[in-house]
Amino acid sequence: xSLLLEAKNxxxxxxxxxxxxxxxxxxxxxxxxxYLGKKGILNRLFQGFGSLQxxxxxxxxxxxxxxxxxxxxxxxxxQNKLSEQEVSKDFFDYSLPGKKPETGxxxxxxxxxxxxxxxxxxxxxxxxxGPEVETDYYNFQALNFPDNHPARDMQDTFFINNxxxxxxxxxxxxxxxxxxxxxxxxxxxxxxxxxxxAISARSHCIFHQIEGLYIDExxxxxxxxxxxxxxxxxxxxxxxxxxxxxxxxxxxxPSAEVDITCFICNGKGCNVxxxxxxxxxxxxxxxxxxxxxxxxIDSEKYSGYAFGMGPDRITMLKYGITDIRMFxxxxxxxxxxxx
Ligand SMILES: [Zn+2]
Numbered sequence: 101x102s103l104l105l106e107a108k109n110x111x112x113x114x115x116x117x118x119x120x121x122x123x124x125x126x127x128x129x130x131x132x133x134x135y136l137g138k139k140g141i142l143n144r145l146f147q148g149f150g151s152l153q154x155x156x157x158x159x160x161x162x163x164x165x166x167x168x169x170x171x172x173x174x175x176x177x178x179q180n181k182l183s184e185q186e187v188s189k190d191f192f193d194y195s196l197p198g199k200k201p202e203t204g205x206x207x208x209x210x211x212x213x214x215x216x217x218x219x220x221x222x223x224x225x226x227x228x229x230g231p232e233v234e235t236d237y238y239n240f241q242a243l244n245f246p247d248n249h250p251a252r253d254m255q256d257t258f259f260i261n262n263x264x265x266x267x268x269x270x271x272x273x274x275x276x277x278x279x280x281x282x283x284x285x286x287x288x289x290x291x292x293x294x295x296x297x298a299i300s301a302r303s304h305c306i307f308h309q310i311e312g313l314y315i316d317e318x319x320x321x322x323x324x325x326x327x328x329x330x331x332x333x334x335x336x337x338x339x340x341x342x343x344x345x346x347x348x349x350x351x352x353x354p355s356a357e358v359d360i361t362c363f364i365c366n367g368k369g370c371n372v373x374x375x376x377x378x379x380x381x382x383x384x385x386x387x388x389x390x391x392x393x394x395x396x397i398d399s400e401k402y403s404g405y406a407f408g409m410g411p412d413r414i415t416m417l418k419y420g421i422t423d424i425r426m427f428x429x430x431x432x433x434x435x436x437x438x439x
Contacts, residue, residue, distance in 0.1 A: 103148045104160050110141050111167045118174060123185070128178045135171050142168055208419065208438040209308055209427055212411040213290045216310055219334050223327065225288040225312060230273035232292060236263050238272035242394040243351040256296040258305075266294035270309040271351060274406060277313065278395035283402050284316040290411070301423040308411045313387070315397065315404035321354070321386055324405035328358060328384065336363045343378060352385025352406055364417075372417065379417060382409035 114135060121127055135141050145164050152160055206214075217227055230238075245252050258266040273289035290310045297303050314323070325344065332340050340363060344356040359380050362373035369375040384407035389399035412424060419438070421427075426434050 102156075103145070103152060104156055104163070107145050107160060107163045107167065110135075110145070111163065111170070114167075114171070114174075121178075123178060123181050125182060128175070128182060131178075132175055136175065142171060205435050205439050207427070207435065208415050208421075209411050211438060212415045212418070213308065213310060216331075216335060216409075216411065216414075217288055217290060219331055220288045220312060223330065225286050225314075228273050228277050228287045228289050229291060230267075230270070230276050230289065232267055232294070233260065234265060234267040234272050236265060238275050239265055239267050239269070242275040242391065243271050244388050244390045244394070245350050249350065258294050258296050267291075268295050269293050269408070270311045271406075271408070274311060274313045275391070275395050278315065278392070278397055283397065283404075284314075285404070286314045286316075288312050299425065301425065304412075304424050304428060306428060307424070309408055310411055311406060311408040313404060313406045315387065315392070315402055317402055319386075319403045319405055321405065324384060324386070324407065327405075328382070328407060332358075332360050332381070336360055339366065341367070347383060347385075349383060349385055351388050351391045353388045355383065355385035358382045358384060358407075372420075381414060382407055384408070 117131060121131065133140060137143075142164070145167075149157070149160065149164075221227065239257075240249075240252060241247075257268050260266070270289045270291045270293060273291065274287075277285060277287050277289075288310060289312075291308065292306060293309050294306055297305055299305060312327075314327075325342070329342055332342055339361075341361045343359040343361075345359065347355045347357040349355045357380055359378040361367035362370060362377050362379050364370050364372045365377065367377040369377045373379050384405065387404040387406050392399040392402060392404070412427060415421065415427075416424065
């Protein structure tokens with residue numbers, strides 16, 4: 101290949117290399133040495149000048165000189181770009197918007213528990229918590245479930261050993277509070293409970309309860325009814341009606357289950373209330389004297405009421421959630437709907 105052609109090729113190649121260059125200190129320096137270094141391409145071309153035929157010299161001289169100028173200009177541009185990079189490394193634009201950290205949302209059950217707690221707090225109830233791992237005494241015996249009592253079968257229990265278990269309800273908090281405080285006692289006990297049940301769309305081995313307890317002199321069933329009526333109207337809407345049905349719980353006597361008129365169909369009957377117009381939302385009753393005595397409270401002097409409800413079921417009814425397992429799967433697409 102003639103030197104003239106070679107010079108043209110180098111010139112074209114340089115343009116290509118320049119276009120593909122990832123501009124860093126090292127890459128620019130490498131390219132500079134390749135073309136402008138002592139043993140670089142430009143010097144080699146100049147050294148070949150003497151071997152050219154006289155008629156080629158003029159054109160060759162023009163090409164190599166303009167190539168040299170181009171190289172000088174382009175490397176100056178590259179140097180400027182490198183300095184800009186240096187500066188921008190230290191430059192901080194204070195007007196840029198900040199990065200938004202991904203934040204979670206409050207779980208719908210937690211929201212429900214807070215809303216319910218707020219209503220009862222405004223009625224003078226204090227919030228109490230207790231351990232999720234309990235003893236048989238606090239979970240059963242002190243609540244009037246003696247050994248071998250058939251009522252124990254109502255609650256399939258996760259036992260850790262003979263005496264230690266995962267609480268099956270939040271009622272142990274009632275016992276612990278009655279032991280540590282003197283009447284009047286007015287508490288709300290929210291928390292997570294555990295039962296050894298098959299997991300399905302309708303039931304889970306983990307769920308939540310909120311229980312209330314009021315102990316004082318001369319507490320009556322009508323006070324219980326009034327308290328629950330105020331709660332239901334504030335939480336579910338002022339048009340809601342309550343219905344008390346006799347029931348059985350070991351720790352209350354008498355006991356009742358409470359239904360409200362379906363807040364979806366206003367009592368007319370729909371799929372959610374199974375055409376009955378009523379929704380069962382809580383259980384309640386007057387605290388059994390045995391439970392008071394087990395906690396060291398004089399059942400001749402004091403009486404009290406207790407009630408309990410399931411925030412999981414209430415949340416499902418409120419938002420039309422058909423599968424309880426959604427609460428425990430941590431699926432962000434589900435949770436984002438409750439922002
Ligand atoms: Zn209905």
